Amino acid sequence: MKYIEEFQDPELARRLLDDIHATVTRPWALMEVCGGQTHTIIRHGIDQLLPDQVELIHGPGCPVCVTPLEVIDKALEIASRPDVIFCSFGDMLRVPGSGRDLFQVRSEGGDVRVVYSPLDALRIARQNPAREVVFFGIGFETTAPPNAMTVHQAKKLGIPNFSLLVSHVRVPPAIEAIMTSPSCRVQAFLAAGHVCSVMGMAEYPELAARHRVPIVVTGFEPLDILEGVRRAVRQLERGEHTVDNAYARAVRPEGNPAALAMLEDVFEVTDRAWRGIGVIPDSGWRLSARYRDYDAEHRFSVTDIATQEPAECRSGEVLQGLIKPHECEAFGTTCTPRTPLGATMVSSEGACAAYYLYRRLDLAPAARTAPLEASPVV
Amino acid sequence: MGHGGGGALSAELVQHVFAPAFGGEVLAQLGDSAAVTLGGARLAFSTDSYVVRPLFFPGGSIGDLAVNGTVNDLAMSGARAAYLSCGFILEEGVELSVVARVSADLGAAARAAGVEVATGDTKVVEAGHGDGIYVNTAGIGLIPDGVDLRPQRVVPGDVVIVSGEIGLHGVAIMSVREGLEFGVDVTSDCAPLGGLVQAMLAVTPDLHVLRDPTRGGLAAALNEIAAASGAGVVIHEGRVPVPEAVGNACAILGLDPFYVANEGKLVAFVPREHADAVLDAMRAHPLGRRATVIGEAVEAHPGLVVARTGLGGTRVVDLPIGEQLPRIC
Numbered sequence: 001m002k003y004i005e006e007f008q009d010p011e012l013a014r015r016l017l018d019d020i021h022a023t024v025t026r027p028w029a030l031m032e033v034c035g036g037q038t039h040t041i042i043r044h045g046i047d048q049l050l051p052d053q054v055e056l057i058h059g060p061g062c063p064v065c066v067t068p069l070e071v072i073d074k075a076l077e078i079a080s081r082p083d084v085i086f087c088s089f090g091d092m093l094r095v096p097g098s099g100r101d102l103f104q105v106r107s108e109g110g111d112v113r114v115v116y117s118p119l120d121a122l123r124i125a126r127q128n129p130a131r132e133v134v135f136f137g138i139g140f141e142t143t144a145p146p147n148a149m150t151v152h153q154a155k156k157l158g159i160p161n162f163s164l165l166v167s168h169v170r171v172p173p174a175i176e177a178i179m180t181s182p183s184c185r186v187q188a189f190l191a192a193g194h195v196c197s198v199m200g201m202a203e204y205p206e207l208a209a210r211h212r213v214p215i216v217v218t219g220f221e222p223l224d225i226l227e228g229v230r231r232a233v234r235q236l237e238r239g240e241h242t243v244d245n246a247y248a249r250a251v252r253p254e255g256n257p258a259a260l261a262m263l264e265d266v267f268e269v270t271d272r273a274w275r276g277i278g279v280i281p282d283s284g285w286r287l288s289a290r291y292r293d294y295d296a297e298h299r300f301s302v303t304d305i306a307t308q309e310p311a312e313c314r315s316g317e318v319l320q321g322l323i324k325p326h327e328c329e330a331f332g333t334t335c336t337p338r339t340p341l342g343a344t345m346v347s348s349e350g351a352c353a354a355y356y357l358y359r360r361l362d363l364a365p366a367a368r369t370a371p372l373e374a375s376p377v378v
Numbered sequence: 379m380g381h382g383g384g385g386a387l388s389a390e391l392v393q394h395v396f397a398p399a400f401g402g403e404v405l406a407q408l409g410d411s412a413a414v415t416l417g418g419a420r421l422a423f424s425t426d427s428y429v430v431r432p433l434f435f436p437g438g439s440i441g442d443l444a445v446n447g448t449v450n451d452l453a454m455s456g457a458r459a460a461y462l463s464c465g466f467i468l469e470e471g472v473e474l475s476v477v478a479r480v481s482a483d484l485g486a487a488a489r490a491a492g493v494e495v496a497t498g499d500t501k502v503v504e505a506g507h508g509d510g511i512y513v514n515t516a517g518i519g520l521i522p523d524g525v526d527l528r529p530q531r532v533v534p535g536d537v538v539i540v541s542g543e544i545g546l547h548g549v550a551i552m553s554v555r556e557g558l559e560f561g562v563d564v565t566s567d568c569a570p571l572g573g574l575v576q577a578m579l580a581v582t583p584d585l586h587v588l589r590d591p592t593r594g595g596l597a598a599a600l601n602e603i604a605a606a607s608g609a610g611v612v613i614h615e616g617r618v619p620v621p622e623a624v625g626n627a628c629a630i631l632g633l634d635p636f637y638v639a640n641e642g643k644l645v646a647f648v649p650r651e652h653a654d655a656v657l658d659a660m661r662a663h664p665l666g667r668r669a670t671v672i673g674e675a676v677e678a679h680p681g682l683v684v685a686r687t688g689l690g691g692t693r694v695v696d697l698p699i700g701e702q703l704p705r706i707c
Contacts, residue, residue: 010616013689045691091632116558116631222689338386348632358693361679 007221008044016226017049020233027053028236029185030229031178031321033171034140034192035062035349036220042354044222054233057185057321058354060174061192063139064091064347065319066274070307071138071167072097078134078165078300079105079112085128087121088136090114095346098307118150118164125154125162134296137164141195144168144285145259148266151287151294163296166286169272171195172203173283179211183322188232190218190225193247200255204243212241219247266291275343276309276316315342318351325352332356386697388593389602408606409528410451410590413521420523422457424448425516431509433480436550437566438641441483444513446570446641447592449491453575454588454644456527457519459493464515466500469508480511491570493517524583529606529647531586536675537653538613539646541574541660542567542668544596545624548638552627564623569642574665578646581659586647590640594698597636599645600683601697611683613673613695636685637698647675 032038038058041047047056060066076097079086086102093102093114106112111131115121118135125133137147147164154162171192178184191204196217208215214235218228228246235241245251263285272284287295297303313335314328325331325344335341337353344350348357397405404412411424428444438446449459464484468477488495550566552558571590578585587607591599596618604611620635628635642665648656653671660666683695 008688010688010690043693044687044689045693046689048691049689357696360694360696361682361684361692 007223009223012223013226016223016230020054020230021051023233023237024051024053025237027055028187028233029055029057030188030190030232031057031059031186032190033059033061035065035347037190037218037225038351038354039349040220040222040225042358046222046225050229054229058351059321060274060277060319061140061171062347062349063143064095065343065350066169067138067167067343068273068275069097069309070305073307074297074302074305075102075136075165076100076105077302077305078296079110083132085111085113085124085131085133087113087115087124087133091347092136092138095343096340118147122150122154122159122162125159129161131161133162135164138167140169140171141198144267145198145262148262151266151291152262154294155291163294163299164287165296168285169274170283172207173280175207177280178320179213181320186321188214188236190228190232191215193217193219193251196251198256198259201243201245201253208241208243214241215243217245217247217251219250276319310341313342315344315352318344325355407528410454413455420521422452422455422519422521424451425514426451427512427514429509429512430551432554433476433511435554435566436563438568439480439483440511440513441480442487442568443641444484444515445487445491446568448515448517449493449570449572450590452517452519453572454527454590455521456525456575456579457521458572458576459491459517459519461496462488462493462515462517464495464498464513467508467512468500468502469510470502470505472510477511491572522579522583525579527585527587529587529603532603532607532609532647532675534609534675534677535650536586536647537650537671538611538673539648539657540596540618540670540672541644541666543619543621544640544643545620545635545638547641549624549627567640567642569665571642571644571665574660574663577659577663578656581655582652584649584652586649589645591643591645592639592641595637595639596645597695598697600695603647604681604683608680609675610677610679611673612676613683613685615685616688617670617672619668619670636695
């Protein structure tokens with residue numbers, strides 16, 4: 001994987017930074033959509049190296065962060081059942097629902113397992129025919145195709161004890177929601193390269209034209225981010241607003257036809273709630289009628305669970321780029337990665353956790369040790 | 379499982395539950411091993427339990443770990459391990475051939491480390507109450523005169539040296555435990571560090587602190603030292619030796635190599651005037667060939683570890699909360 005080193009080359013980074021510094025003449029606000037990009041920016045200190053006039057606003061593209069609290073509560077309810085093996089990607093286990101997380105369910109005896117692919121969950125279902133196996137299908141257009149393929153396989157192979165708890169979301173409607181918000185400050189987008197590698201770029205020209213914003217499809221390594229910023233700033237300085245592919249090594253304009261066909265077969269577009277933001281029309285997927293039998297929400301009758309967010313958590317404003325994480329009163333005091341109020345403090349791709357983990361030098365000192373609560377060993 | 383992960387949750391458990399309950403000045407040192415004086419002799423005393431799954435992995439087994447882990451904890455006090463105790467907790471149903479294999483590995487590792495297993499114990503628990511075999515070892519060894527290794531001795535200006543490539547043990551375990559293929563075989567670095575430490579002390583007994591970055595990896599070890607010493611620590615990210623296979627595995631899983639466990643590495647804080655000579659001595663030893671200066675202790679940001687990134691930015695390297703979790707995307 002030598003190419004990773006090449007995309008972290010300090011000399012090339014310096015050249016890109018010099019170009020950005022030479023190009024920029026006034027303040028610009030760019031939003032990186034994807035949490036993976038936020039993680040790279042903060043971890044490598046890219047935001048510190050850019051000109052002061054270039055502000056990076058962290059977008060809502062962390063799949064862990066935007067999964068609604070009520071979906072987490074549904075997961076907790078299903079995972080607590082003795083007949084269920086609940087499978088999930090690792091970083092969902094620490095996301096707090098109403099009062100506990102999947103780790104706690106596991107410590108209370110629930111069979112919660114970390115898997116690295118939804119197909120692992122399907123294998124577990126075949127190995128345990130007497131138990132119900134549920135996979136937590138969350139994420140953007142990147143994780144949706146393999147989850148769709150797994151449900152497709154379950155149906156094709158006749159595996160009745162597998163189901164999917166679905167909370168998939170789509171990027172373009174979120175960009176639309178951000179741009180139509182009265183308080184929007186975003187002047188250009190770094191679109192999520194991995195999403196575009198699946199979906200292609202067809203959804204973006206209309207958004208760019210209607211909102212008059214440059215959209216630069218951007219990768220995830222430091223040089224990718226810098227190149228995305230460079231191209232976005234160039235467009236802004238010239239008054240342009242086109243869709244540009246700065247991640248051509250992974251993204252074709254038409255996307256991945258096989259993945260798109262799988263999505264078309266298994267899912268249908270639906271309104272979806274985003275944690276901290278609310279319902280965005282047509283921004284999610286649910287299982288289509290043909291695959292409804294594999295929908296865990298229906299199978300386990302948890303469709304009516306509704307939940308309230310903690311009032312002091314301002315993660316919604318963070319996710320929309322309206323405030324920076326440290327501008328929230330709870331940041332680093334009542335809300336830390338150890339005791340997160342909202343999901344942006346849980347996932348290392350969440351802007352709040354990234355700021356807490358990597359940026360505390362620049363911010364007000366945070367509480368270093370939380371008091372020991374009456375909590376179980378986890 | 380977070381309370382056993384070597385991160386903030388582990389530290390909390392010790393500070394808030396165990397230390398107040400047990401009391402004692404020696405325990406308050408909170409080192410990898412305790413330094414005690416008995417009958418005029420300065421002893422290092424340490425215990426560790428081994429619950430690794432699977433029992434056998436590329437580069438070693440629970441038997442190797444049970445010796446090297448404790449031997450290395452003693453070595454971090456400057457002591458060469460002399461005697462070990464060995465307690466087996468066996469799960470009903472585990473095959474005796476497996477017990478024999480683990481025992482053979484444990485015996486061979488002890489001989490290689492120059493330590494004698496002097497006493498032991500065996501218990502059997504009901505099927506379903508263990509993972510086949512758990513092992514606890516405790517060890518003692520003599521601390522040489524003039525050696526005083528503890529984080530409180532760290533001063534700004536100290537040079538931070540790591541003895542070799544990081545992350546190998548954790549990735550080796552993950553590759554077999556999770557059935558993940560990283561395209562390259564990664565072998566655990568499980569090894570006894572007593573000889574390497576003696577080679578370093580032969581250059582100067584005035585090393586300030588050594589740490590064995592096991593659970594929680596390099597990040598946890600550096601944070602423990604920073605917190606206990608009150609010094610700030612700066613590391614230069616690009617200088618930390620990360621094998622390509624470890625970097626690739628971590629990139630795939632969304633993990634940070636700084637937090638991945640090692641079982642045959644040490645991190646040393648060395649007075650600046652001795653750093654070159656200590657580094658040369660380390661590189662002359664088979665377990666220190668890739669020893670590298672990765673940073674220094676500083677007056678700024680007391681108690682915090684900060685990385686200078688390859689691009690010239692900075693970031694805090696925090697204590698992990700519990701165990702690292704693979705990221706979704």
